[in-house]
Amino acid sequence: MKIFKFGGASVKDAEGVKNVALVLESQGFENCLLVVSAMGKTTNALEKVVENYFAKQDYQTEIEKVKQSHLEISNGLFKENHPVFAEISLFFDDIESFLRRNKSPNYNFVYDQVVSCGEMISSKILSEYLNDIQFKNTWLDARDYLKTDSNYREGNINWEETQKNISTLNGNQSYVTQGFIGSEANNFTVTLGREGSDYSAAIFAYCLNAEAMTIWKDVPGVMTGDPRKFENVNLLSNISYEEAIEMAYYGASVIHPKTLQPLKQKHIPFYVKSFLEPQRPGTKVGNASENQKEESYILKENQHLIRIATRDFSFIAEEHLSQIFAQLAKYKIKISLMQNSAISLALCLEDKYGHIDELNQELQTIFSTELTKNVSLFTVRNAKLEDLNKFYENKNILLEQISQKTIQVVIN
Numbered sequence: 001m002k003i004f005k006f007g008g009a010s011v012k013d014a015e016g017v018k019n020v021a022l023v024l025e026s027q028g029f030e031n032c033l034l035v036v037s038a039m040g041k042t043t044n045a046l047e048k049v050v051e052n053y054f055a056k057q058d059y060q061t062e063i064e065k066v067k068q069s070h071l072e073i074s075n076g077l078f079k080e081n082h083p084v085f086a087e088i089s090l091f092f093d094d095i096e097s098f099l100r101r102n103k104s105p106n107y108n109f110v111y112d113q114v115v116s117c118g119e120m121i122s123s124k125i126l127s128e129y130l131n132d133i134q135f136k137n138t139w140l141d142a143r144d145y146l147k148t149d150s151n152y153r154e155g156n157i158n159w160e161e162t163q164k165n166i167s168t169l170n171g172n173q174s175y176v177t178q179g180f181i182g183s184e185a186n187n188f189t190v191t192l193g194r195e196g197s198d199y200s201a202a203i204f205a206y207c208l209n210a211e212a213m214t215i216w217k218d219v220p221g222v223m224t225g226d227p228r229k230f231e232n233v234n235l236l237s238n239i240s241y242e243e244a245i246e247m248a249y250y251g252a253s254v255i256h257p258k259t260l261q262p263l264k265q266k267h268i269p270f271y272v273k274s275f276l277e278p279q280r281p282g283t284k285v286g287n288a289s290e291n292q293k294e295e296s297y298i299l300k301e302n303q304h305l306i307r308i309a310t311r312d313f314s315f316i317a318e319e320h321l322s323q324i325f326a327q328l329a330k331y332k333i334k335i336s337l338m339q340n341s342a343i344s345l346a347l348c349l350e351d352k353y354g355h356i357d358e359l360n361q362e363l364q365t366i367f368s369t370e371l372t373k374n375v376s377l378f379t380v381r382n383a384k385l386e387d388l389n390k391f392y393e394n395k396n397i398l399l400e401q402i403s404q405k406t407i408q409v410v411i412n
Helices: 014-027 042-054 060-075 084-101 107-115 117-132 159-166 197-208 241-250 257-265 318-330 356-364 385-391
Strands: 002-006 032-036 175-178 181-183 189-191 212-217 238-240 270-274 283-286 296-310 334-340 344-350 367-381 397-403 406-411
Touching: 002 014, 002 197, 014 060, 014 117, 014 212, 032 117, 032 197, 042 060, 042 084, 042 107, 042 117, 060 084, 060 117, 084 107, 084 117, 107 117, 107 189, 117 175, 159 197, 175 197, 197 212, 197 257, 238 241, 241 257, 241 283, 241 296, 241 367, 257 270, 296 356, 318 344, 318 356, 334 397, 356 367, 385 406
Parallel strands: 002 032, 002 212, 032 175, 212 270, 238 283
Antiparallel strands: 181 189, 270 283, 296 344, 296 367, 334 344, 367 406, 397 406
């Protein structure tokens, strides 16, 4: 069975949905499971709904905007009285009904119940359109198959239960389902983290022992740098699972960090291709023997740099590190880069949930801290160390680290 994943950019409008059908026509749709993201910027729009709901502001208008956007896309795909229009309206009625009834003050719980509707609606539209043009498929609710814990917005997969559920699928049929979402023991929706649709596809690939998995993007494949941020970047034709995992960890946005581990475990080939030019080979991610080592550039933005020191100038010891890591775990703040000296610790942090000020305040009760917000982490993989100076030109360097041909600098 083949696994294809289409992101939001590929289904952002009616023409995009029609193009998905053209891609499938060129690649073959037999024995295929499609994983689809929310359309265009729907996730951002539904996040605004949740923000307004908790701020006790008008969220109904935001819901109506998202609804009209999806109805407009559907008008370009279906005849006037098609059943899909009623189904779309029902999804949005469910959002409003949930928010009216909700008593939970848990922001992350409410976020997952609302924002997940983007994937539900986009997958329903795509499935119905493909069936109408004779690409026969069955629509699946991913929440019936991907089971998680109750860690809302960053769900952890229950692999045993998920494997059991997915193994019931017929490998000789084709399916359309959602990325990004699963459900916990009480059947409430749990999302898998931003950009988690790639991870969903990898989970299905792993559990179905897929022959290959392809992610369809608006770029030719994995590049040596984001062409929107760097000049003179090239396509990487073949890279190893290990190299791709490293690139994802350092912030390469074309691959979700958790996507690669399940594929590597079963040696499932993974392709990144362009939905605009589906016949081009793109990038293959596979075994280490095929690794193409080229200098690659990654810029991870919206980071924070915090320097932590003991107040009495004593060494940073294990008990200090334990206290610091406990606070990071408490606020779900991730470390992008860490560097320690005898009396201080420097951390470049990713603060997904907006808790950096609370973390800083809590650390200041024990340590002396210095916080610099909104910095960027610039990483060079497979760097030519003899040309080191070129990486420092026109940059205000706050922190640097060099190891095994990998250069990392925190800049602002």
